[in-house]
Amino acid sequence: MCKTLRILRALVSMAIGRRAARKPGLPALSPRYYYTVWIRHLCLAHQNGLPVVPRVIVELGPGGALGMAAAAMLCGVETYTALDALPLASLPASIEILHGVEQLLQARAGIPDDTEFPRVRPRLNSYSFPHNILTDEHLKIALSPERVRRIEQCIRQPDGTRRGNESVRYLAPWRGPDPIQEASVNAVLTQAVMEYVPDLAAAYRAMWRWLEPGGWMSHTIDVSSHGTADAWDGHWAYSDWQWRLLHGRAVVPINRRPYSDHRAFILDAGFRVICESATQQAAMTPQGKLAQEFGSLTAYDRQTSGCTVQAVKP
Numbered sequence: 001m002c003k004t005l006r007i008l009r010a011l012v013s014m015a016i017g018r019r020a021a022r023k024p025g026l027p028a029l030s031p032r033y034y035y036t037v038w039i040r041h042l043c044l045a046h047q048n049g050l051p052v053v054p055r056v057i058v059e060l061g062p063g064g065a066l067g068m069a070a071a072a073m074l075c076g077v078e079t080y081t082a083l084d085a086l087p088l089a090s091l092p093a094s095i096e097i098l099h100g101v102e103q104l105l106q107a108r109a110g111i112p113d114d115t116e117f118p119r120v121r122p123r124l125n126s127y128s129f130p131h132n133i134l135t136d137e138h139l140k141i142a143l144s145p146e147r148v149r150r151i152e153q154c155i156r157q158p159d160g161t162r163r164g165n166e167s168v169r170y171l172a173p174w175r176g177p178d179p180i181q182e183a184s185v186n187a188v189l190t191q192a193v194m195e196y197v198p199d200l201a202a203a204y205r206a207m208w209r210w211l212e213p214g215g216w217m218s219h220t221i222d223v224s225s226h227g228t229a230d231a232w233d234g235h236w237a238y239s240d241w242q243w244r245l246l247h248g249r250a251v252v253p254i255n256r257r258p259y260s261d262h263r264a265f266i267l268d269a270g271f272r273v274i275c276e277s278a279t280q281q282a283a284m285t286p287q288g289k290l291a292q293e294f295g296s297l298t299a300y301d302r303q304t305s306g307c308t309v310q311a312v313k314p
Contacts, residue, residue: 029093031100034067036112036120037191039130041218042075043111044122045187046133048275048310050216053077053133054186058210060203061193062170064088066155068189069168070098073151074105075134076142078165081180082158084172085196085252094155102148105139121220122277122308178206185210188217194262195222195254204269211313217271221262224305226254231284232305236294256294258301263309271311279306 046052053076059068062082066089069080082089111127114120134142141147150163160169171179188207197203207217225235228246235256238246247253259278266273283302290297 038071066094067097087172275310
């Protein structure tokens with residue numbers, strides 16, 4: 001669909017009063033999806049020499065379920081805080097995911113690969129179960145029946161109440177004061193979320209405050225058009241006013257920042273980047289069609305549709 005037609009459709013929708021609030025695309029609420037996402041972040045962190053499994057995690061933008069929280073807690077994480085701009089997470093679905101992931105871990109199932117989830121990043125060198133990270137001795141404790149029951153209670157009522165050593169807190173909508181104590185977190189995770197954050201500089205500075213020295217963060221960032229254009233890079237062809245018309249007011253739009261902007265904000269916040277796994281493809285939108293504000297994108301950004309980046313707080 002051409003750019004003009006998309007804008008006209010948005011204008012008609014606004015004019016007849018059908019401008020419904022759109023939500024960011026949510027992943028399928030399947031245990032295998034959250035299993036592969038969590039373990040991919042974990043394996044990449046191990047590959048990069050980061051301490052795993054973290055004890056305290058913060059996640060931004062869990063979306064339709066607390067699936068990453070369920071997977072992480074089952075692997076031994078003790079305290080998990082999930083922050084989101086919209087209250088999208090289904091707690092019943094989260095419980096189903098919890099027990100589905102439990103079965104996958106008990107079976108030491110291989111990591112679902114790119115044939116099953118072609119858009120999920122990061123990619124790995126091996127999709128075998130990571131026995132070197134999640135040892136039998138470790139999982140015997142992490143998956144004990146009593147501990148799984150406590151985790152289920154935490155997810156059923158994710159208010160931060162500690163049950164044994166475990167707690168889950170879900171804050172959505174999160175628009176108030178900073179809920180995370182300074183230097184109290186081991187790791188921060190996001191999966192296809194940072195492209196929706198309007199103030200990236202503030203977000204990465206907040207993560208710096210949250211993390212303890214030596215703490216790390218892992219982000220899979222999708223900087224493609226997210227269906228707003230036919231071409232993966234077509235979102236950079238809209239001028240600011242066209243972009244505003246396309247979305248109206250009742251939507252959480254992508255911020256259209258290229259990956260190099262994310263990297264600059266990460267470094268400015270004080271982090272040391274230790275891993276960048278970029279998804280690159282040929283630019284599809286001709287240079288002359290780019291909006292003025294994106295006309296100076298580097299060749300690297302023009303070919304980078306996403307990246308998984310891991311960084312550590314020195």
